[in-house]
Amino acid sequence: MIALPLSLGIALATGAPLQSGLVAAAVGGVVGGLLGGAPLQVSGPAAGLTVVTAEMIQVYGWRVTCAITILAGVAQIGLGFLRVARSALAVSPAIVHGMLAGIGVTIALAQLHVVLGGSPDSSAVSNALALPGQLAHPHPAALSVSLLTIGLLLLWPRLRGLTGRFGQALGKVPAALVAVGAATAVASLAGLRLPRVHLPSWRSHALPEMPDGPVLGLLSAVLTITLVTSVQSLLSAVAVDKLASRRGGDDRVPRANLDRELRGLGVTNVVSGALGGLPVAGVAVRSAANVAAGAVSRNSAVLHGIWVLLAAGLLVGALELIPLAALAALVMVVGIQMVSLTHIRTVTRHREVVVYGATAVSVVVLGVLEGVGIGVAVAVALSLRRLTRTRITVEKEDRPRHPVHRVCVRGQLTFLAVPRLSRALGQVPEGEKAVVELNGSFMDHAAYETLEDWRSAHTAGGGSVEITGRAGQHIGEHASSHTCTPWTPWRNHQCTRPHTDHAHHTPRRGQLLGGVRNFQRTTAPLVRDELARLAEEGQRPSQLFLTCADSRLVTSMITSSGPGDLFTVRNVGNLVPLPGEEAGDESVAAAIEYAVDVLRVESITVCGHSGCGAMQALHGGAGDRDTPEGGGTPLGRWLRHGRPSLERLAVRDEEAAPRIADRDTADEVELLCLANVVQQLEHLAAHECVARRVREGSLELHGMYFHVGEAQTYVMDLGGTSVRRPVFAAVRPDARAV
Known part of the structure; x- marks a missing residue:
């Protein structure tokens, strides 16, 4: 139901016999379904080939175009046996999406003339220049049928959410079929005189003939069909894999074999061209509908081809009632939708919008092959600025019970490294634990998509994936924006x-x-x-982080924070003077008041650390008024604020003494460092602004201890203004909570 109107519309847009679209759809389903390497992918005439095919028909004629399709299929079979399918993934998605966007604009400009009742030119630039004149003199009947088609195409999917179960049932009928069917019915009942579909007798169906023309031109045409159909089909196969893995369920659909898919596509194009059909490629729209409908095997694609064959043989009379304006409106909407805002946002986020724009504009102005060539040149030039030598290794760590496969990436990840990355990830057995270490400052969209798709598939197969490293911040649900x-x-x-x-x-x-x-x-x-x-x-930080001035304690490193995340206060010994005992230095109290009342932070963390010089000095007698070190220097006077921590430790209450879970404290100084964190949290709670927010439930207090030598962080939560038996628990990298 989706393939039938689209196949006719694409054939109309190319200028080929309308039956050629039905032939390509049937062959794509039956032959492609049986021989292809992506079980759930549905192949057929694709909108992305419209401009390419139209140019060839205009230059060489329809029968030679069929021969070119056969030669392109032979080339694809050879490439499939050479096992180069994964190399096609090295083409940046920005180029592919830019190419499709340019083709979509070209299609929309051409079909808009048909929608208005006119005839398009072969050039997108000419169509754009002639558009004002066509808009000034539209054909009322053609425009009415087209507007009805467009309106139903856009509104029909919304019906499911408006009318309950009945709307959901109607929503399962494809919008394309509803729009074309309704437009046909209205045009027939109203007696509108419009050009309609004409399917000549199969006896006069045009078959291929020997190519005749400049050799270089024919080779260029074969190369264009080969590249465009191959890249589109392989990318579509990868996308279908992703959709199938996300669908879930008990069925286990095999992952796509890209080399087999390329060989199957080649055979499909040979058969389609030999039978007088359009070039065939894997089509994302039909494939996505196939997955959403619950398909579990290649039989779904085969049956789709059989249904198209039956329709072509038994519904000729009904098909010839369809106005060409309705098909033109359908294809125009498809062309507009090929300019995807999602793709534009994605390539912009990955800093490849220049490649996308250059490809799209060049395709519209110069043609598909020239546009892709310019896009590749721009992508290479852009990558040369970023690219350093990328090294990818795979190592297996034989741990008891659970071996770990570690994939290490050193350098930048661009589309040029995608084949190597794909091969490395392919070495990780299904169901095993994998750790991917990314050590580079850049990852483009191609690498991101490859890694994300593999992670989804590997996780769906029972394995686990942990991605670490700076570039890995792009992968994950809570990725930072910087x-x-x-x-x-x-x-x-x-x-x-x-x-x-x-x-x-x-x-x-x-x-x-x-x-x-x-x-x-x-x-x-x-x-x-x-x-x-x-x-x-x-600034709108959510955290006040109070810690020591020690140079070994790098707050942004141990918290993975960036600009705007933490409001930080540092002093010797991470001390919080009690209110009224600041002794002339109210800087800490001022910072607390500003963070709590002005910035409205949601939590305050006091962080101590191992080997703290302030705690060592305090333990040795500094800060004691009765000693020479106690009151004679600014440092001694400041350390007096730590005396309550020392007194807390002197009580020796085993139940109230702070401790570290799972290990003993190293010595008295470490025990003092822990006690100091607990004591300063109580000093915090004594500040009126903090106590008020804690009572309201809008502020939390937390303790933290960082062991420098172990590079290990321990945390403790403080539920109120005091705590019994404070325990510092280690933060584990694979734990959701402590």
Whole structure:
């Protein structure tokens, strides 16, 4: 029901005999279904080939076009046996989507003339220039039938949500069939004089003849059909795999064999061309409908082809009632829908909108093959700016009971690396645990799609996938909108070495300026848009993070946070003076009040760490008024705010003493570090603004401890203003909660 009107419409748009669309649909279903490598994919005449086929028919005639289709099929069979199908995935999706968008614009411009009652030209530019004149003199009958078709096409899918179960039942009937059927009925009942479908006798059906024309031109035509149909079919097969894996259920449909799909497509095009049919490709719309209808085997595609054959033989009289304006309106809407806003947003997010735009515009202005060539050139030029040597390795870790397969990617992931990435991921056995480590600052849409599709399929097969690394922030449900380059230690790093040729640069200043230069060169371009947004909207952090000034404690690193995420207060020993005991220094109290009452943060975290110099000094007697170190220096006076932590530890209440789950504390200093976190949380709760928000239930207090040597974070929640038996639990990378 979907294939019948679309096949006739595509044949009309190409200028081919209308029967050729039915032949291609039937052959695509029966032959493609039996021999193809994607069991649920449905092949047939595709809208993406409309412009290509129309150009060939105009230049060489219909019968030579059939021969070109046969030669393209032979080429695809050869490529299938050479096992190069996965190489087609190296073509950037931005190019494919740009090509389809350009073809869609070309189709829409041509069919708009038919909708208005006129005749289109062969050039998209000519059609655009002639459009004002056609709009000034439309054909009322053709325009009425076309508007009815378009209206039903757009409104019919909404019927399901408006009229309950009855609407859902009607909604299962394809909109294309409803629109064309209703337009045909109205035109027949009203007696409108319009050009209609004409299906000549099968006895006069045109079959292929030997190609006659310039050799280079014929080779170019064969190459175009081969590339366009192959890439479209293979990408559609991958998409169908993804749809099938997301559908779920107990049925286990085999994944697509791309080389077999390419060979099957070649045989299908040979048969279609030999029988006088249009070029065939895998069609995403029909395939998606097949999956949604619950298909579980290739028999669904075969039966679809048989139904088309029966319709072509038994419904000729009904088909010849269809107005050509209705088919033109149908194909025009399909052409407009080929310019997908979702694809535009996707390629924009992956910084490939230039490739998409260049391909689309070039296809409209110059033609499909030229447009794809320009798109490839732009994509290569863009990738050369980003591309560094990408190294992909696969290692197996033999752990007890659960072996882990680790796929390590070093460098940038672009579409050029997709074949290697696909082969590496293919080495991970089904049902096994896999860890994918991404160590690069860029991942384009092709690599993202390959990795995401593989992860969905591997998970559906019973396996588990963990993706780590900076580029991995693009994969996952809670991906950050900004990505920074990884930190690098200053010590002996080339980007921060002092410049000895400038006398005014001291070594330490050279390190600082070198680090700033590295930020401007590598990180600033990645966060500039995010910082510009924050500069315009202002800061809205949800967390107040109070921690020590120790240089080994990098807050953004241990929390995976970025600009605008944390409101941070740092001081020696992560201390919170009690209200009224600030001794002239109210900076911490001011920060707390600003975060709680002005920024309206939702939680406050006090974070201590191992080997804290302040706690070591406090344990050694610093901060004691009775010692020389206690009150004579600013540091000693500041450490007095930590005395309650030391006194808390001196109580030696085993039930109230803080501890770390699953291990003993290393020594007295670590125990003091933990006690200090608990004590400072109680000091926080003594501040009036904090106590008020805690009582309201709009503010949470949390304790955290970071062990520097282990690179391990431990957390503790504080439910009220005090806590009994505080326990710090380790945060595990594979745990949803602590």
